[in-house]
Amino acid sequence: MSLYLHDTSTRTVREFVPVKPGRVSIYLCGATVQAPPHIGHIRSGVNFDVLRRWLTHLGYDVWLCRNVTDIDDKIIRVAAEEGVPWFVVAERNYRHFTWAYDALGCLPPTVEPRATGHIPEMIELMARLIDKGHAYAAGGDVYFDVRSYADRYGELSNQKLENMRPAADTDTDTHKRDPRDFALWKAAKPGEPTWRTPWGPGRPGWHLECSAMATKYLGSTFDIHGGGVDLLFPHHENEQAQSRAAGDGFARYWLHNGLLTLGGEKMSKSLGNSLLVSEMLKVVRAVELRYYLVSAHYRSPIEYSEEALQEAATAYRRIEGFVTRAAEIVHDVDKDVPLPQAFVDAMNNDIGTPQAIAAIHESVREGNAALAQGNKDRVARILAETEKMLDILGLNPRSEQWRSAGDDTGLRDTVDALVSVVLEQRQAARARKDYATADAIRDQLAAAGIVVEDTPQGTRWELAR
RNA sequence: GGUGGAGUGGCCGAGUGGAUGAGGCAGCGGCCUGCAAAGCCGCGUACACGGGUUCGAUUCCCGUCUCCACCUCCA
Numbered sequence: 001m002s003l004y005l006h007d008t009s010t011r012t013v014r015e016f017v018p019v020k021p022g023r024v025s026i027y028l029c030g031a032t033v034q035a036p037p038h039i040g041h042i043r044s045g046v047n048f049d050v051l052r053r054w055l056t057h058l059g060y061d062v063w064l065c066r067n068v069t070d071i072d073d074k075i076i077r078v079a080a081e082e083g084v085p086w087f088v089v090a091e092r093n094y095r096h097f098t099w100a101y102d103a104l105g106c107l108p109p110t111v112e113p114r115a116t117g118h119i120p121e122m123i124e125l126m127a128r129l130i131d132k133g134h135a136y137a138a139g140g141d142v143y144f145d146v147r148s149y150a151d152r153y154g155e156l157s158n159q160k161l162e163n164m165r166p167a168a169d170t171d172t173d174t175h176k177r178d179p180r181d182f183a184l185w186k187a188a189k190p191g192e193p194t195w196r197t198p199w200g201p202g203r204p205g206w207h208l209e210c211s212a213m214a215t216k217y218l219g220s221t222f223d224i225h226g227g228g229v230d231l232l233f234p235h236h237e238n239e240q241a242q243s244r245a246a247g248d249g250f251a252r253y254w255l256h257n258g259l260l261t262l263g264g265e266k267m268s269k270s271l272g273n274s275l276l277v278s279e280m281l282k283v284v285r286a287v288e289l290r291y292y293l294v295s296a297h298y299r300s301p302i303e304y305s306e307e308a309l310q311e312a313a314t315a316y317r318r319i320e321g322f323v324t325r326a327a328e329i330v331h332d333v334d335k336d337v338p339l340p341q342a343f344v345d346a347m348n349n350d351i352g353t354p355q356a357i358a359a360i361h362e363s364v365r366e367g368n369a370a371l372a373q374g375n376k377d378r379v380a381r382i383l384a385e386t387e388k389m390l391d392i393l394g395l396n397p398r399s400e401q402w403r404s405a406g407d408d409t410g411l412r413d414t415v416d417a418l419v420s421v422v423l424e425q426r427q428a429a430r431a432r433k434d435y436a437t438a439d440a441i442r443d444q445l446a447a448a449g450i451v452v453e454d455t456p457q458g459t460r461w462e463l464a465r
Numbered sequence: 466g467g468u469g470g471a472g473u474g475g476c477c478g479a480g481u482g483g484a485u486g487a488g489g490c491a492g493c494g495g496c497c498u499g500c501a502a503a504g505c506c507g508c509g510u511a512c513a514c515g516g517g518u519u520c521g522a523u524u525c526c527c528g529u530c531u532c533c534a535c536c537u538c539c540a
Contacts (some may be wrong), residue, residue, distance in 0.1 A: 041539095045540080067496080074539095157468065159468055229469080230539055231539075232468095232469080234537045238537080257540070258471095259533080260540085264533070296478065299511085300471085303533090311476075318504095325503085354488075355478095355488080357479095358478095359487095365504090368503085372497085408493065439500075452501095453501090453503055454498070
C-alpha cells in the first residue's frame with residue numbers, strides 16, 4: 001500500500017505521487033511572529049514534522065520550507081505600543097517559536113525564509129499579475145482582482161464568489177474595485193516600515209509572501225502545502241489564486257491540521273485563552289506534550305484538558321518504561337527490523353497516528369511479556385521495532401532529543417554507584433528477612449526521588465517522574 | 466446566508482455495512498512479589514436524536530438538535 005493523504009482541494013483521501021520521483025517538497029505556513037507560540041501553533045509544527053519523518057522513512061528526500069511572516073498589522077501595532085522598531089518584536093517572537101519547535105522535537109526545516117527578505121520576489125509576482133490583468137495598483141496599494149479570476153476563485157475552499165460576504169470596510173479598502181479584492185501590497189502609512197516598489201513605497205499584504213517564497217524555494221509547482229484549517233480561507237485560497245493566476249502550478253496537495261480548542265473555543269490570543277508552550281512545559285515534559293499532540297489524528301479537533309494531557313503522559317511512560325527496561329538488557333539494536341504492518345498501514349492511511357500509537361502499545365505489551373519471560377532475543381527484536389516506530393513519531397525516549405533532556409550520563413553513573421551500595425544493604429536485609437529495614441531503605445530512596453523495583457533479573461532503580 | 470468539521474464506554478481517542486467494540490487512562494478481579502512497584506491475564510448491554518434504504522446501520526441516504534471553524538487578524 002502506498003501513501004494516501006487527505007487533500008483539502010478535492011476533499012478526498014487520494015494517493016500521494018510527488019512531482020519529482022524520490023523527492024517531496026512541502027511548504028508549511030509557519031508563524032506570523034506577533035507573539036510567543038501557544039500549543040495550537042506547535043501542534044501544526046508537530047503534525048507536519050511527523051508527516052516529514054514518515055516521508056523520509058519511505059525513502060523520499062524531503063524539502064521542508066517553513067516560512068516566517070515577520071511583518072503584519074499586529075507586529076507593527078505591538079512595536080508601536082512598545083515604542084520599538086517592528087523587527088525587535090519580530091525577532092523576539094521568532095526566537096520564541098524556534099525554541100518551542102526545538103523543544104517539541106520538530107526537525108529544523110530545510111529552509112526557513114522570511115517575508116521581508118523576499119520583497120523583490122513579491123514585486124516580480126505582482127508585476128506578472130498586473131501584466132495578466134489579475135491585479136491593479138490604486139492609490140499606492142496593489143490589489144488582486146477577484147472578478148478577473150471569478151471562475152476559479154474559491155475553488156480551494158469550495159466557495160462561490162457570489163456567496164462571499166464583502167469584507168468589512170476599513171480605511172484601506174477605499175481603492176478596491178470590488179470589496180472582495182485582497183491587498184497584495186499596502187501603501188505606506190506614516191510611521192510604518194516601508195519598502196520601495198514601482199507602485200510606490202509600502203509593505204506586503206498578508207498572502208503574497210507565501211506565494212513568492214514557496215515558488216522560489218520549491219519551484220512553480222510543488223507537492224504539499226500545509227497549515228491550520230483556519231488558514232484555508234482567505235489565506236490559502238488567496239495564495240493559490242494569485243499564484244495560479246500568475247501562471248504557476250503551485251501546490252498539488254493541500255493538508256490542513258485541525259485546531260486546538262480550549263473551553264470549546266479556538267485557542268487564540270484575542271480570546272485570551274491561549275496556553276503558551278512555555279507554560280505547558282511546566283506541567284509535563286516536552287516529549288509527553290508531543291505524545292499528547294500526536295495521539296489524536298492531525299485533522300481532528302483537540303479540546304484541550306489538563307486531565308487528558310496527564311493521561312497522555314501516563315500512557316507515554318508505559319512505553320518509555322518498556323524501552324528503558326529492555327535497553328538495560330539489549331545492547332545492540334538492529335536498525336533493519338521491519339516495522340509492524342499495522343503501523344505501516346496506519347501511517348500510509350493519511351498519517352493515522354492514533355492507530356500507529358496503538359501498534360506501538362501492542363508491541364510494548366508483547367515486549368513486556370518477553371521481558372517477564374526473560375526471552376532476550378524476543379525483547380531485542382521488539383525493542384528494535386518499537387524504537388523504530390517511536391523514531392518516526394519523534395517519540396523515542398532514547399533518541400538524542402529526549403535522552404539529553406532527562407539526565408546527565410556522568411552524573412547518572414555516580415548516582416548509580418551510590419544507589420548500588422544502598423541497594424546491597426537492602427538486599428542483605430531482605431536475605432535475612434528483615435523486611436522492616438528493607439522497606440525503610442526503599443522509602444528513604446523514594447523520598448530522595450529514586451524508585452526501586454524488584455524484578456526477576458534483580459533490583460533496578462530509576463528517577464521518579 | 467455560504468463552506469467545512471464534530472457529537473463513540475467513567476475519561477481520552479480510532480474505526481467499520483454484519484459474526485469477537487482499536488489503543489490508552491481510570492476502575493474491578495486474578496497472576497507475579499516477603500510486601501510493593503512494574504508487568505502480564507481477564508472484565509466494557511457505546512456510537513446525539515428521528516426517519517429511510519438493507520437480510521442487517523454506529524457506518525449509507527434524508528431530516529432535526531447541539532457544538533466548533535472559516536467567510537479578509539489567526540496554526
